[in-house]
Structures are given as C-alpha cells and as structure tokens.
Amino acid sequence: ALNCRRARSMANAAGRRAAAVEGELAAPASHAHGSGVVFVARCVVVDAATVLAPGLVVACPRGPGQPMDVKAVGSPGDASVEAAVRECGAAPLVVECSLLIPGLVDIHTHGVGGHEDVTLFWTNPSYSLSAAAANGTTSLLATLTLPSAAGHCCGPLTAATAEAGSGGAAPVVQPDLVAALSGAVGRLEPGCAVLEGVHAEGPVVADLGGLPPGEQCMSLKRFGELCRCLGPMLRAMTISPSKEARPSAASGAAPFARLSMLLSSGVTPCLGHDKQCTDEDIVKTLAHCAAAETGLKPTEAALEGAAACGAGQCEPTGWPEKSASAACMADPRSRSLTALQRFPDSGGVPRPHITHLFNVCTFHHRDAGLANVGLLDRLPGEPALAGPSVELIGDLVHVHPWAIAATLAARGSRAVCFVSDSIAEPRPGQRLSYAGRHLAVQAVTEGASARVDAEHAPGLAGRAGDPPPCRVVLEGTETIAGSCDTLWACLNRLVTRFRLPLPAAVACVSENPARIAGLPHVGTLRPGCRADAIALGVDVAGPSGAPARSLGDALAAVSKLFSAGAGEVRLEARLASGELDAFGCVRMAAAREAEEGTAERLPRLSKGLPAFDRLVFVGGVPVPR
Numbered sequence: 001a002l003n004c005r006r007a008r009s010m011a012n013a014a015g016r017r018a019a020a021v022e023g024e025l026a027a028p029a030s031h032a033h034g035s036g037v038v039f040v041a042r043c044v045v046v047d048a049a050t051v052l053a054p055g056l057v058v059a060c061p062r063g064p065g066q067p068m069d070v071k072a073v074g075s076p077g078d079a080s081v082e083a084a085v086r087e088c089g090a091a092p093l094v095v096e097c098s099l100l101i102p103g104l105v106d107i108h109t110h111g112v113g114g115h116e117d118v119t120l121f122w123t124n125p126s127y128s129l130s131a132a133a134a135n136g137t138t139s140l141l142a143t144l145t146l147p148s149a150a151g152h153c154c155g156p157l158t159a160a161t162a163e164a165g166s167g168g169a170a171p172v173v174q175p176d177l178v179a180a181l182s183g184a185v186g187r188l189e190p191g192c193a194v195l196e197g198v199h200a201e202g203p204v205v206a207d208l209g210g211l212p213p214g215e216q217c218m219s220l221k222r223f224g225e226l227c228r229c230l231g232p233m234l235r236a237m238t239i240s241p242s243k244e245a246r247p248s249a250a251s252g253a254a255p256f257a258r259l260s261m262l263l264s265s266g267v268t269p270c271l272g273h274d275k276q277c278t279d280e281d282i283v284k285t286l287a288h289c290a291a292a293e294t295g296l297k298p299t300e301a302a303l304e305g306a307a308a309c310g311a312g313q314c315e316p317t318g319w320p321e322k323s324a325s326a327a328c329m330a331d332p333r334s335r336s337l338t339a340l341q342r343f344p345d346s347g348g349v350p351r352p353h354i355t356h357l358f359n360v361c362t363f364h365h366r367d368a369g370l371a372n373v374g375l376l377d378r379l380p381g382e383p384a385l386a387g388p389s390v391e392l393i394g395d396l397v398h399v400h401p402w403a404i405a406a407t408l409a410a411r412g413s414r415a416v417c418f419v420s421d422s423i424a425e426p427r428p429g430q431r432l433s434y435a436g437r438h439l440a441v442q443a444v445t446e447g448a449s450a451r452v453d454a455e456h457a458p459g460l461a462g463r464a465g466d467p468p469p470c471r472v473v474l475e476g477t478e479t480i481a482g483s484c485d486t487l488w489a490c491l492n493r494l495v496t497r498f499r500l501p502l503p504a505a506v507a508c509v510s511e512n513p514a515r516i517a518g519l520p521h522v523g524t525l526r527p528g529c530r531a532d533a534i535a536l537g538v539d540v541a542g543p544s545g546a547p548a549r550s551l552g553d554a555l556a557a558v559s560k561l562f563s564a565g566a567g568e569v570r571l572e573a574r575l576a577s578g579e580l581d582a583f584g585c586v587r588m589a590a591a592r593e594a595e596e597g598t599a600e601r602l603p604r605l606s607k608g609l610p611a612f613d614r615l616v617f618v619g620g621v622p623v624p625r
Helices: 002-025 029-034 079-087 118-123 125-134 159-164 175-184 220-233 241-245 257-264 279-294 300-309 401-411 448-455 457-461 487-496 502-508 511-517 551-561 566-577 584-595
Strands: 037-047 050-052 055-061 068-074 093-102 104-109 137-144 194-201 234-239 268-271 382-386 389-393 416-419 431-434 437-443 470-474 480-483 533-536 539-541 614-618
Touching: 037 068, 037 502, 037 533, 050 055, 050 502, 055 079, 068 079, 093 614, 104 125, 104 194, 104 389, 104 416, 104 487, 104 511, 118 125, 118 137, 118 175, 118 431, 125 137, 125 175, 125 194, 125 614, 137 614, 175 194, 175 220, 194 220, 194 511, 220 234, 220 257, 234 241, 234 257, 234 511, 241 279, 257 268, 257 279, 268 279, 279 382, 389 401, 389 511, 401 416, 416 487, 416 502, 416 511, 487 502, 502 511
Parallel strands: 037 093, 104 137, 137 194, 194 234, 234 268, 389 416
Antiparallel strands: 037 050, 037 055, 055 068, 093 533, 093 539, 431 437, 437 470, 470 480, 533 614
C-alpha cells in the first residue's frame, strides 16, 4: 500500500510538472524572450572547473531582438545573483531542476535530412537544427563535403580545373547552399539549435575514407575562391598534412600556402583524412601553425604562397546576402566576433586540431601517423610543439572503447572533444543518396556499441522502443560513412561506460568543442555566454502555466536542503583533490536530500542522464518536447 501511494504521488507530481512545462512552452513568445529565466538547481555544472551545489543561474535578454545571456551564476544569497533576479523583472520563468549543464556543441555533423542528397542537407538547415535541439545540441557547425560530381556542392572537376584551377565555369560551392547557410548562421528559430558556421571536410585531403571524390589537388586560386565563397561562415576545415607539406605540381601551390590562408582567416585547421603523412610532414605542419601563433616571420614557402594567391585573395569577402527575416531573433556574436575574441589564448590564431582521431589515419609503433601525434601533449624532441586537440566519434562503432579510453588517459579531457559525425537518422534499412552513391543504415547487433547501448538503454533513451544503435556504410561495402549518433548519447557513455567525472564529461561535448572552433559565447554557463542549457529533473513555474513553485518557494526549498555554501565548499574540495568520480557530485547531494525524504528528485547517473525529464533551452527559450 505504501508503494502504491508513493507511486501515485510521484505520478501526480510528474503530471503537474508536465502540465507546467507544456503550459509554459505554449506561452506567447514575448514572455519567453522578455522576462528572463532563473534556474534553481541542486547541482550546476558551470564549466569543467566550476560546479555549484546548489546553484542559481540567471539569464536576461542581451538586447532587443537578441537571445538571453547568462547574467549571473552563484549560490543562494549571493548579491550578484539577487541583483540579476531583480533585473529579470516581475515575472521571470523559474526552472527548478536537479541538475543543470551547458547545452551541447557539435562541430562535426553532416545533418540528418532535409534533402534527397546528403551533400545538400544544409540547403534546408531547419530540419537538422530542430533534430539537434531535441537531443540537447544547442550549437553546431554544419559539415560540408565538396564532391566534384555535377549537380552537387562543387562544379564538375575537369582536367583544366585540376591542373590550373580555372577550368569549368561551375562555382566552388552551389549558390543556393551558400545562401541557405548564410541566412541561418546566428539565427534563433523556435525549437532549433543555432548554426554557428561551417566545417568544410576537405576537399584538400589525401585519403577519402567515406567522402565522395572532390578536388583533392585544388589549386591555390580555386582554394582562395572557396574561402571567399564561404566567407566568415567558414570556422574549420579538414586538410591533410601531406598535401600541404608536399603539394602536387598540379595544384601549383607552395608548401603550406593553403594552410596559411586558413590561419590568417581565423579558420581552425583540422588535420585529417591522411594515411600518407610522415612524421616529418606532421612536424612541419605543426611548426608552421606554431610560427603563426607566436608571430614569427613566415617561411619562404608561405611568402611564395601568399604572392601566388594574389593581393586580398586570402581574405573572405564578408557575409553573403542574409535571407533571414528581420523579425527573427539572432545572436550577432555568431557573425561579428574578431579572431582575437574567438581565440584569446593564442593571439587570435586558431590552433591545429585533428579530425575524427583514428579514422582515416594511421597508427604504428615505428611509422608514426596522425593517430600517434594525437596521443601526445608535446612532441618528443620538439618541446616548442604542442600536440593538437583531437575529436573522437563516440558512437563506439567508429572507435573501439579501449582506444577512446587510451586517448582520454593520454591527453586528459581538456584536449579531447567528442562529435557525432551524424549523417542520418537511426532508421535501419534506410537508403540515402550521397553524390551519386548510396548509403545504407544498418542496425548494429554485435560489438561494443551494441553491448553498451543495450546495457544502458533505459538511461540513454529514456523511453522504450527506441531504435538500436546504427552505423552508416557505403552500400555494398564495409566503409563507414558517418553515424546516426547524438552528443546526448555520447555524453551518457562518457558517464556510464568510461566513468568520466561529470564536469569533464560535459566539457568534452560543450566547452572543449566550442573552444576549438572559436565560439567563446557558448559551451559554458559563465556570465556573458548565451543561455543554452539542459535542465534535468525539471519543475517549471511561470505566469502562463500552473506554477509548480514560485521563485521564493524554489529558493526556500534549496536553502532548506543545503546549508548555504557548505555543499559548494565540500564539492570544490573533492574536485580539486581528484576524489570526485562520475557520480560524486550527485551522491553528496543525495545524502542530504535523503534526510528530507526527497532523494527521488535527483538524477541517477549510474543509469545515464535521464532524457525523460529533460528540458533544453536555446538562448533562454525552452525547446518544445
């Protein structure tokens, strides 16, 4: 009987929370954007180094027509928090939750639909942006592949194009694709993630992997046209060290000339798709990037490349004509930040990064490749050369869990970010067109991915009947060409499978990718960042729904459960000493809540971060569930 009463009580409470959430999501947009949001959480992961238990995060609109930014972060009783709450006005949206983390940032995703061909998914950005937001990703870079097949992203590759870079009248990138992306960058559509820019995966790569053939020997002139065509939208580009250190005669490029264009334009160079590079190629490439960062005199090769490129050739020409509605809310920082603002730690010069470590690159104990250098913080014998940051595809299909664990052990969590590399929705049996080829979505029934996701399915999915883990291959082959994964599922694996401390796990899918791509306004809950957040174990109180709690009630509940500051001090001490494991920050709070008989309100991380009671906020506005 006691269990029945408890079950009815929990069901009624869940119903009240759901009604409050649905009522608030149905509220007029003017309230959602104008009054501010106050998050009252048992535990707040602000960034990799800061966790508050309990914590308050206050978000207010940055200005007319702009999203909300984090105004203040602190504990109950902090003067700055109280002042920010007053600034929100008389009727802020109050979100009481067990755990609050930053929104996730995906810097490598091809989208999941919106067009019949994968290469043109981003002509319909809203399709993939809405799917991303529903799964906790609040910011992303649209990954473009640039095939040479007629009718796709690039124009036809003719002999003249390959040798001189001027043959064929076709544009480097289709104008409608550029226009769609330009209109979407920085735009906040209801229920969608924010597109922060473009990651071009190629075309100057040595090994294709699953990519379609393109202008792998792109001339310097054609490369300059590509950079100008994408303009400031271009945030990152995958390029092969062997192609830069030893450019082909057909390209007409001096060594590192194309890399110099990227660095001077504030584009993160992502080294990858290269099974042919030698250790000498890698050292020279990293040395060139280091010289650019320290402001050393450019090499003769770089000067020759700049001269060959022509005056102004390397500079983007600005944003293409914006097609977004003037009435649509937008974040100007997605477009207007300078290189120094984007990369303050390196003098405005982006640092090198490695695209999907272990995939389409080599590892050997004698003949070192990109996978070897990806495991190093510093190169032996080259003390001035730091190891590049790395990204891993965390679906456990692309990379075995042991290799992921080895990378985290070797590099620590700060140098590692995880990406989805998504290219399709998880529907086994689905077929996709990809630049004249076909992709097949297959269910994964064997291997590490199947074992892990089956073991943690309730925590990962949050609902029964979700599809099994999938892989995407070129039809008729075993070549993997992308994933059906989400960063949310990856975060769960980091916590449950790899037992990464929660702040570090969150940073791997939020703070780290944002820093790598030069997106300082997202990825954390620090003051000044856009109010992108994921609230777990949610109660919502607002004037348009049946209030679950008022702000005063929420603050009183937190104050009762935690002595002011004591939880924070204990938690920070355990973080500093390294004693905090993946579940420690919740275990500490659980002990205190158990005394009050309300332990069921805390998330159970041992079974994954629960998606069933999750609410995603983009710019302070909740995403409909």
